[in-house]
Amino acid sequence: MTEPLSxxxxxxxxxxxxxxxxxxxxxxxxxxxxxxxxxxxAMGPNDxxxxxxxxxxxxxxxxxxxxxxxxxNHPEIAQQDVGDPLIVxxxxxxxxxxxxxxxxxxxxxxxxxxxxxxxxxxxxxAATFDxxxxxxxxxxxxxxxxxxxxxxxxxxxxxxxxxxxCNHGMQYHFASTNFPAELGVPDYADWLRTNExxxxxxxxxxxxxxxxxxxxxxxxxxxxxQHLFDLPALLEAYPGAMLVWTHRDPGLxxxxxxxxxxxxLAAFGGDKDxxxxxxxxxxxxxxxxxxxxSARADPRIDERIIDLAHKDVVVDPKGTIRRIYDRFGLRFxxxxxxxxxxxxxxxxxxxxxxxxxxxxxxxxIVVAEVRTRMADYYDRFGHLLGRPS
Numbered sequence: 276m277t278e279p280l281s282x283x284x285x286x287x288x289x290x291x292x293x294x295x296x297x298x299x300x301x302x303x304x305x306x307x308x309x310x311x312x313x314x315x316x317a318m319g320p321n322d323x324x325x326x327x328x329x330x331x332x333x334x335x336x337x338x339x340x341x342x343x344x345x346x347x348n349h350p351e352i353a354q355q356d357v358g359d360p361l362i363v364x365x366x367x368x369x370x371x372x373x374x375x376x377x378x379x380x381x382x383x384x385x386x387x388x389x390x391x392x393x394x395x396x397x398x399x400x401a402a403t404f405d406x407x408x409x410x411x412x413x414x415x416x417x418x419x420x421x422x423x424x425x426x427x428x429x430x431x432x433x434x435x436x437x438x439x440x441c442n443h444g445m446q447y448h449f450a451s452t453n454f455p456a457e458l459g460v461p462d463y464a465d466w467l468r469t470n471e472x473x474x475x476x477x478x479x480x481x482x483x484x485x486x487x488x489x490x491x492x493x494x495x496x497x498x499x500x501q502h503l504f505d506l507p508a509l510l511e512a513y514p515g516a517m518l519v520w521t522h523r524d525p526g527l528x529x530x531x532x533x534x535x536x537x538x539x540l541a542a543f544g545g546d547k548d549x550x551x552x553x554x555x556x557x558x559x560x561x562x563x564x565x566x567x568x569s570a571r572a573d574p575r576i577d578e579r580i581i582d583l584a585h586k587d588v589v590v591d592p593k594g595t596i597r598r599i600y601d602r603f604g605l606r607f608x609x610x611x612x613x614x615x616x617x618x619x620x621x622x623x624x625x626x627x628x629x630x631x632x633x634x635x636x637x638x639x640i641v642v643a644e645v646r647t648r649m650a651d652y653y654d655r656f657g658h659l660l661g662r663p664s
Contacts, residue, residue: 280312289336299343303474307449314463328458335447341396355484360495360513364502365521368531370588374521375498377596379438380614385493387486389439395482399490410435427538441499448478452501456536464555468562471505476512503567506576516579517603522659523585525649526642529556533638553638561648568651584659
């Protein structure tokens with residue numbers, strides 16, 4: 276039987292693994308860490324999930340220890356200017372991935388790769404950016420997931436050399452939607468969706484500084500729907516950030532996300548209760564969307580956002596990217612346009628089109644209830660969704 280997780284035991288394991296002892300003055304991550312450990316413990320006996328949680332948490336704590344040590348030895352890392360990022364913040368399954376991929380084709384863009392987010396230490400080096408041994412490590416991790424849940428390939432790509440999402444990086448502050456998606460942990464999910472987590476964007480910025488210190492340079496181009504939960508803190512960290520919000524009827528996209536999470540939980544030996552998965556998806560993302568709408572009452576936040584319809588992203592992807600660039604006064608180069616044309620000619624997503632089957636009913640999602648709970652959202656953005664009949 277696997278030993279129960281404990282805060283002290285996990286911290287000791289990370290110290291033993293690194294030979295380091297100092298977690299630094301930042302304590303904003305501790306509540307999420309303690310909540311996660313308690314939530315895993317509350318789930319009852321599941322040795323596979325406990326082993327996974329132990330491995331991941333020790334790795335995340337070890338990374339925090341190494342960052343504190345790097346800050347002591349290389350104070351110039353945390354003094355870097357990361358500029359004004361361009362950030363895709365739309366709800367999952369609303370065209371965010373294709374939008375992000377096309378933005379990242381800009382020769383002036385710099386996006387964190389998935390392997391960087393998953394194993395951010397040691398600092399990235401430009402000279403080995405395409406041959407870093409962590410690429411093989413993360414690829415092996417993906418292969419293991421797909422061995423247990425091959426249906427995930429019908430939902431999205433699994434190529435860790437591609438641009439990755441910020442919610443992977445939020446794991447190092449123990450404030451990530453990844454934890455419920457991979458481990459279940461309903462108690463943690465409830466805490467995350469009902470609380471603002473202090474200091475998470477301090478950790479987020481420190482990761483970007485780590486990636487650019489010796490790594491490739493460029494305008495940071497980022498993506499995560501999790502940013503919807505705390506737009507004020509995001510813009511406090513990055514006052515000049517340019518935010519791209521893609522829109523699609525949430526009542527119809529929640530089942531897609533539920534199916535995706537069900538695949539992850541299958542890969543990790545987690546909950547197979549589809550109704551519970553659907554309920555958590557609905558509660559989590561309605562909370563995130565409503566918090567983002569409330570934040571937009573501040574004109575300083577609202578003016579940093581461009582709103583796009585999913586249908587426009589699909590019908591005219593290149594024109595949509597031009598609209599984003601025009602909105603924020605960015606230069607759209609001929610080379611960027613040519614790269615988009617080549618990408619669209621062999622779009623990997625097109626090969627998955629129609630393979631991902633799901634319905635709201637499979638996950639206990641009542642579309643009418645979603646529309647009632649999100650009435651303010653439908654009132655404001657219905658013209659981008661196609662009004663429900």
